[in-house]
Amino acid sequence: xxxxxxxxxxxxxxxxxxxxxxxxxxxxxxxxxxxxxxxxxxxxxxxxxxxxxxxxxxxxxxxxxxxxxxxxxxxxxxxxxxxxxxxxxxxxxxxxxxxxxxxxxxxxxxxxxxxxxxxxxxxxxxxxxxxxxxxxxxxxxxxxxxxxxxxxxxxxxxxxxxxxxxxxxxxxxxxxxxxxxxxxxxxxxxxxxxxxxxxxxxxxxxxxxxxxxxxxxxxxxxxxxxxxxxxxxxxxxxxxxxxxxxxxxxxxxxxxxxxxxxxxxxxxxxxxxxxxxxxxxxxxxxxxxxx
Ligand SMILES: [Zn+2]
Numbered sequence: 001x002x003x004x005x006x007x008x009x010x011x012x013x014x015x016x017x018x019x020x021x022x023x024x025x026x027x028x029x030x031x032x033x034x035x036x037x038x039x040x041x042x043x044x045x046x047x048x049x050x051x052x053x054x055x056x057x058x059x060x061x062x063x064x065x066x067x068x069x070x071x072x073x074x075x076x077x078x079x080x081x082x083x084x085x086x087x088x089x090x091x092x093x094x095x096x097x098x099x100x101x102x103x104x105x106x107x108x109x110x111x112x113x114x115x116x117x118x119x120x121x122x123x124x125x126x127x128x129x130x131x132x133x134x135x136x137x138x139x140x141x142x143x144x145x146x147x148x149x150x151x152x153x154x155x156x157x158x159x160x161x162x163x164x165x166x167x168x169x170x171x172x173x174x175x176x177x178x179x180x181x182x183x184x185x186x187x188x189x190x191x192x193x194x195x196x197x198x199x200x201x202x203x204x205x206x207x208x209x210x211x212x213x214x215x216x217x218x219x220x221x222x223x224x225x226x227x228x229x230x231x232x233x234x235x236x237x238x239x240x241x242x243x244x245x246x247x248x249x250x251x252x253x254x255x256x257x258x259x260x261x262x263x264x265x266x267x268x269x270x271x272x273x274x275x276x277x278x279x280x281x282x283x284x285x286x287x288x289x290x291x
Contacts, residue, residue, distance in 0.1 A: 026068065027061050036060055043067055044078030046085040051106055054088075056115040063141035066242070070145045073242040074260055080268060081152050095122075095140045098147035100154075100181040110140075130214040132240035132248060139239045146238035149259065150231065153186045156266040187234035190262070192227050194254040202226055208251045209233050212240065234259075 040047045082102045089105035097105045122137040158180045160172045195205040210217040216233030223229020240248040241256035
């Protein structure tokens with residue numbers, strides 16, 4: 001898995017004390033659990049105590065790095081995202097999922113398996129064309145973060161409804177946003193635009209999706225119409241592009257370009273000039289004498 005580090009080595013309390021506790025950029029496996037939790041908070045994600053205890057440390061470190069990379073590639077300020085957190089789920093047959101309420105559900109298949117076991121499953125999926133070539137088990141949470149990006153775009157684009165009640169009181173609801181999320185309107189819009197921009201016929205598009213991601217292709221095939229069911233292709237394209245850049249292929253590259261454009265164009269206006277430091281990135285952990 002890349003770094004050449006073996007095991008889940010953790011620092012002793014005194015090692016942690018010796019560090020300047022400020023900033024996670026790309027973490028290594030030796031980071032302590034305490035630092036890891038802080039690092040996730042800097043990404044705008046609250047870790048779940050049970051999960052951080054139960055899941056292998058390496059999973060969390062790799063997932064941190066891949067989510068951090070997504071924020072970097074798509075120029076996302078964690079402050080601009082909906083509040084996010086992890087929660088345990090029970091579904092088998094899937095690694096994790098992302099919910100409109102901001103929770104990443106870590107499924108039983110990951111929680112009950114070793115990270116090596118999850119990696120073997122991922123590699124099997126990869127060989128069968130289910131995931132984009134060149135992605136790794138480390139991209140599982142990048143894929144989920146891509147769904148979080150769609151959820152955020154929906155929040156920015158679809159207004160909340162304001163209801164008037166008797167007596168003049170008002171309340172707002174997210175119903176329209178939840179429908180938009182259920183219909184994957186943003187992912188569908190982006191994929192359909194990418195198809196048009198690339199000049200693909202329906203058949204050419206289906207073939208491009210299939211060669212990028214079997215998961216996306218199957219999801220599209222099970223959808224009721226030709227221009228919907230693109231949310232898994234969207235997530236796979238964004239995570240593949242974040243890892244591989246243009247080597248992810250023309251479709252993923254165009255999907256990434258359109259998503260970046262939409263994120264930029266819908267970015268909330270800052271109220272004051274002083275807060276124009278909206279490019280603020282999560283801080284770095286500087287290790288004394290470290291690499
Ligand atoms: Zn997905």
